[in-house]
Amino acid sequence: MTNDHKPKGAGIARSVVLKDRSLWLGGVDQQTVQVLEADTSKLSEAEVKLIELLMAAVVGEASLPAAGAKKDDEHRSRQLGAWIQEQLEQGEDKANAPESLTLTTKMDGVMIPFLLGWETHSVTDISYAKLNKLLRSYFGGDIVLLPLKEEWYVLVGEKLLADLRDESDEGLDTERDMLGALSQGMYELVANEWGGGGFHLAVGDPIAPEQALVSTALLLRETLTLGRLFHVTEQIHLSWELRLERLVYSIPDAQRQRFIEDTGSQISLMQDEEILSTLDAFFQLDCNVSETAKRLYIHRNTLLYRLDKFKQETGLDVRRFHDAVIVKLGMLLYKVTNRE
Numbered sequence: 001m002t003n004d005h006k007p008k009g010a011g012i013a014r015s016v017v018l019k020d021r022s023l024w025l026g027g028v029d030q031q032t033v034q035v036l037e038a039d040t041s042k043l044s045e046a047e048v049k050l051i052e053l054l055m056a057a058v059v060g061e062a063s064l065p066a067a068g069a070k071k072d073d074e075h076r077s078r079q080l081g082a083w084i085q086e087q088l089e090q091g092e093d094k095a096n097a098p099e100s101l102t103l104t105t106k107m108d109g110v111m112i113p114f115l116l117g118w119e120t121h122s123v124t125d126i127s128y129a130k131l132n133k134l135l136r137s138y139f140g141g142d143i144v145l146l147p148l149k150e151e152w153y154v155l156v157g158e159k160l161l162a163d164l165r166d167e168s169d170e171g172l173d174t175e176r177d178m179l180g181a182l183s184q185g186m187y188e189l190v191a192n193e194w195g196g197g198g199f200h201l202a203v204g205d206p207i208a209p210e211q212a213l214v215s216t217a218l219l220l221r222e223t224l225t226l227g228r229l230f231h232v233t234e235q236i237h238l239s240w241e242l243r244l245e246r247l248v249y250s251i252p253d254a255q256r257q258r259f260i261e262d263t264g265s266q267i268s269l270m271q272d273e274e275i276l277s278t279l280d281a282f283f284q285l286d287c288n289v290s291e292t293a294k295r296l297y298i299h300r301n302t303l304l305y306r307l308d309k310f311k312q313e314t315g316l317d318v319r320r321f322h323d324a325v326i327v328k329l330g331m332l333l334y335k336v337t338n339r340e
């Protein structure tokens with residue numbers, strides 16, 4: 001039998017065994033008392049004790065306010081994530097989040113935005129509580145964790161950068177150097193938990209969430225797309241390092257095709273994996289011959305031979321700035337058309 005009463009004041013939840021061997025459980029908050037009555041006259045003392053312990057455990061879990069607070073945070077985070085997803089689908093990237101949805105206590109000031117995406121997991125495969133706990137253990141404080149349709153959107157207070165600058169002895173001179181270091185640590189943490197094969201991470205410059213929440217989500221989503229397309233061997237994608245790729249990706253198909261036709265011999269060589277990997281490394285290392293040879297584990301003269309061979313077959317010397325730009329654009333266009 002269950003009885004509900006509504007007292008004026010608040011009380012506590014407790015369990016009691018009465019003389020008639022009936023066991024009562026009373027749960028009291030500011031509005032409701034719930035009482036459960038069970039006949040225990042035919043139960044042994046050990047069975048009564050077991051029921052009493054189970055009921056005490058239930059009371060203890062129900063009376064913990066922190067659990068309710070965590071559930072409320074998750075609910076509000078999911079609401080805000082759903083709103084952001086809706087704005088993205090409608091193309092309203094300049095929209096400001098309604099005050100009723102913002103997590104005001106956690107979204108004050110400037111924050112660092114991250115976007116996590118999996119190729120082998122959906123958002124529903126990842127536990128909000130588990131991911132939130134994992135990221136809090138890394139960043140050392142509260143974060144904002146928002147589930148979108150296909151990614152997790154993470155916002156972290158900018159104070160973390162100042163702390164990292166004070167503690168760093170690794171020559172992280174610029175803010176973006178530190179963001180790169182943070183991203184590396186975050187990637188390793190999450191990859192160890194859920195596997196890194198199909199996991200990608202994008203990071204952007206710090207933002208004021210009330211003004212750029214949706215537009216930054218769009219930027220980071222584009223960053224993941226471009227990173228997967230143009231840098232297939234990398235899992236961490238920095239938005240400010242993909243500006244040229246973003247420009248190339250926006251070129252209409254007809255213009256791409258015309259450029260490819262104008263540089264036919266160069267594009268045909270892109271099908272040679274050795275040439276493609278050599279040029280990729282050469283450009284990543286700022287056209288430094290010695291560093292590129294080290295990266296590729298080849299002799300310096302071997303690298304020079306490959307570059308000279310490319311020059312003979314295309315007429316383009318990638319050690320000259322102008323030619324290097326043409327070849328770099330050709331490589332990016334080749335990757336776009338080849339993947340599509």
